[in-house]
Amino acid sequence: MTLTIQLDKSIEAFITHQAHEQRISLETAATELVRVGFEVKLRELHQRYVRGEYSLGRLAKELGITTWELVHVLEEHRLQIHNLPLAV
Amino acid sequence: MKPQFVFDAGPLITSCKFNVKGRVVIDLFLDVCDIVIAPSVRNEVVIAGVRYADAKVAKDRLEDQKIRVAEPATDNALDAILALYDFGSGERESMLLVSESKESQFVLVVDDHLAYLACDRLQIPKCFLLDLVVRFCREKRIDTLTGRDIITTIASRYPHPFVQHTLLMLDRGGGD
Numbered sequence: 037m038t039l040t041i042q043l044d045k046s047i048e049a050f051i052t053h054q055a056h057e058q059r060i061s062l063e064t065a066a067t068e069l070v071r072v073g074f075e076v077k078l079r080e081l082h083q084r085y086v087r088g089e090y091s092l093g094r095l096a097k098e099l100g101i102t103t104w105e106l107v108h109v110l111e112e113h114r115l116q117i118h119n120l121p122l123a124v
Numbered sequence: 125m126k127p128q129f130v131f132d133a134g135p136l137i138t139s140c141k142f143n144v145k146g147r148v149v150i151d152l153f154l155d156v157c158d159i160v161i162a163p164s165v166r167n168e169v170v171i172a173g174v175r176y177a178d179a180k181v182a183k184d185r186l187e188d189q190k191i192r193v194a195e196p197a198t199d200n201a202l203d204a205i206l207a208l209y210d211f212g213s214g215e216r217e218s219m220l221l222v223s224e225s226k227e228s229q230f231v232l233v234v235d236d237h238l239a240y241l242a243c244d245r246l247q248i249p250k251c252f253l254l255d256l257v258v259r260f261c262r263e264k265r266i267d268t269l270t271g272r273d274i275i276t277t278i279a280s281r282y283p284h285p286f287v288q289h290t291l292l293m294l295d296r297g298g299g300d
Binding site for chain 2: 088089090091092093094096097102103104105107108117118119120121122
């Protein structure tokens with residue numbers, strides 16, 4: 037997917053800095069930032085799932101994917117697939 | 125007549141992913157029970173079946189009519205309650221399906237904590253996939269050795285105490 041978006045000044049500055057520091061393109065730096073953002077959001081929503089606040093279907097809905105895709109995404113990110121309580 | 129179970133997406137995915145004795149677990153279940161799924165669960169299988177091998181297992185069984193799809197009736201009162209929990213459409217339809225058919229002995233197979241609790245409060249018959257295996261062993265539909273194999277094979281999808289408890293249930297009269 038290719039998107040054209042307007043960035044906040046601070047995000048633009050961060051991406052420019054990252055691109056310069058890591059000697060990568062602005063596109064690569066922006067893509068990496070989006071990837072990290074997704075990872076953070078996924079873990080945040082997953083925590084709600086693990087705590088039993090969300091069902092598996094709700095988590096999939098929040099992420100805009102099917103439950104089948106979700107299970108594979110959780111496996112890829114090595115995240116707990118079930119939300120059953122763990123004994124301490 | 126085989127017992128009838130409505131599989132929510134979670135247990136369906138688990139059953140289609142793992143193999144025991146050279147057979148996909150879902151096929152071991154289909155030998156001894158009828159499996160029904162809600163339309164939303166079917167739609168996800170169709171979408172995912174193109175991409176994932178385990179979803180293709182389910183898709184093939186749907187096409188072969190080994191897994192049946194059933195449309196839940198409208199129940200606005202129950203739907204309003206389920207909306208409070210904001211379930212996914214598959215979970216919501218699966219619960220509606222079992223709720224409307226209490227006489228036909230549908231049982232919902234569900235591995236989700238929140239969905240299980242909601243079913244309990246709504247007196248919707250439900251069980252974990254692990255307990256389905258125990259039931260089949262108790263009823264001698266599946267021998268205990270195969271039951272144990274299934275549990276140990278799918279163990280990675282459940283908390284350790286749940287798995288150990290299930291194995292103990294099988295050892296203490298779960299089956300043969």
